[in-house]
Amino acid sequence: MAKSYFIIMACIISLLTGCGSSAPATTSTPTIITTFSVLADMTQQIAGDTATVTSLVPVNGDAHVFEPTPANGVALVNATVVIELGVGFEPWFADLYAASGSKATQITASTGVTPLMAGDETDPHIWHDVANAIIMAQNIRDGLITAMPNKKETLTANAAAYIAQLEALDNEIQAQIATLPAAQRKLVTSHDTFGYFAARYGFEVVGTGLGSVTTESSDPDAASIVALVNDIKASGVQAIFVENMSNTKVMEQIAQEAGVSIAPALYTDALGEANSSGATYIEMMRYNVRTMVTALTKA
Numbered sequence: 245m246a247k248s249y250f251i252i253m254a255c256i257i258s259l260l261t262g263c264g265s266s267a268p269a270t271t272s273t274p275t276i277i278t279t280f281s282v283l284a285d286m287t288q289q290i291a292g293d294t295a296t297v298t299s300l301v302p303v304n305g306d307a308h309v310f311e312p313t314p315a316n317g318v319a320l321v322n323a324t325v326v327i328e329l330g331v332g333f334e335p336w337f338a339d340l341y342a343a344s345g346s347k348a349t350q351i352t353a354s355t356g357v358t359p360l361m362a363g364d365e366t367d368p369h370i371w372h373d374v375a376n377a378i379i380m381a382q383n384i385r386d387g388l389i390t391a392m393p394n395k396k397e398t399l400t401a402n403a404a405a406y407i408a409q410l411e412a413l414d415n416e417i418q419a420q421i422a423t424l425p426a427a428q429r430k431l432v433t434s435h436d437t438f439g440y441f442a443a444r445y446g447f448e449v450v451g452t453g454l455g456s457v458t459t460e461s462s463d464p465d466a467a468s469i470v471a472l473v474n475d476i477k478a479s480g481v482q483a484i485f486v487e488n489m490s491n492t493k494v495m496e497q498i499a500q501e502a503g504v505s506i507a508p509a510l511y512t513d514a515l516g517e518a519n520s521s522g523a524t525y526i527e528m529m530r531y532n533v534r535t536m537v538t539a540l541t542k543a
C-alpha cells in the first residue's frame with residue numbers, strides 16, 4: 245500500500261512541477277517546512293520575517309505515527325528549506341522526502357546532540373533538555389544561513405537573542421526544580437518521553453504506560469499494568485501525567501488502580517494551539533515544569 249501511495253504522489257508532483265506557468269515568483273518569501281511543531285517554533289524564532297515556517301505534524305499531533313499525505317509531498321517540493329529532528333523521531337520522513345523529489349536544503353536539527361538509549365532503542369526526545377534545544381537552534385541557524393546567505397545578519401542576530409532566552413530558561417527550570425525535594429522528582433507518563441529531561445534536571449522516570457520511547461506500541465497488557473501500578477505505589481508519587489498528544493484512557497485506569505491523581509496534561513511531543521500554555525517551546529517547558537512541581541509537591 246505504501247508503494248502505490250508514493251507512486252500516486254510522484255504522479256501528482258510531476259503534474260504540478262511539469263506545469264511551468266505555476267512556478268512561484270522568484271520574489272516570494274522562502275518557505276521552510278519542519279516536521280513537527282517544536283521545530284517550527286524554534287525555526288520561526290530564528291527566521292523571523294525572512295521566511296514562512298510551517299509544520300507537517302500539526303500542534304497536539306503525534307509525530308511517531310504520523311501518516312503523510314500527498315499534500316505534504318507537494319509542500320516539500322515548494323520548500324526552500326526542510327528541517328527534521330532526526331534520531332529516529334520521524335520514521336516516515338526519509339521516504340516522504342525522497343518520493344517528493346524536493347531540492348530543498350535539508351537540516352537535521354539533532355546533529356551533534358549525544359543520544360541517550362532507552363533499552364535497545366535510541367530515545368529521540370532530545371528537546372526536553374534545554375541544552376539540546378540550544379544545539380538544535382545553532383543547527384537551524386547554520387542551515388538557514390547556508391540556504392539564505394543574504395539574510396545572514398538577521399538570522400545570526402535572531403538566533404543569538406533566542407539562544408540567550410533558552411539559556412535563561414534552563415536556569416529558570418533548574419531554580420524551580422530546586423524547590424521540589426529530590427525524593428519527589430519522579431515521573432510517570434503515557435510514553436517514555438522525558439529521558440533527556442530526567443537526565444538533565446535530576447528526575448527519575450518511574451515507569452510509563454506504554455513502556456516505550458515511541459507510541460507505536462499497542463496498549464499495555466494486564467501484567468504490565470499491574471507491574472506499573474506496583475512501581476507507582478512503591479515510588480510514593482501522588483500524581484502521574486498524561487500528554488497532550490496521547491490518549492489518556494490507559495493512564496486514567498492506571499491512576500485509579502494505583503490510587504494516585506492524574507495531573508494536567510503535559511506538552512510532550514508537540515506544542516499546543518496558539519494562545520495555549522504550550523504555544524511555544526519556551527512556554528511549553530515553563531508550563532511542564534510548573535505543572536510537575538505543583539503536582540508532585542506534597543502538602
Ligand SMILES: [Zn+2]
Binds near residue numbers: 369435436
Ligand atoms: Zn515521543
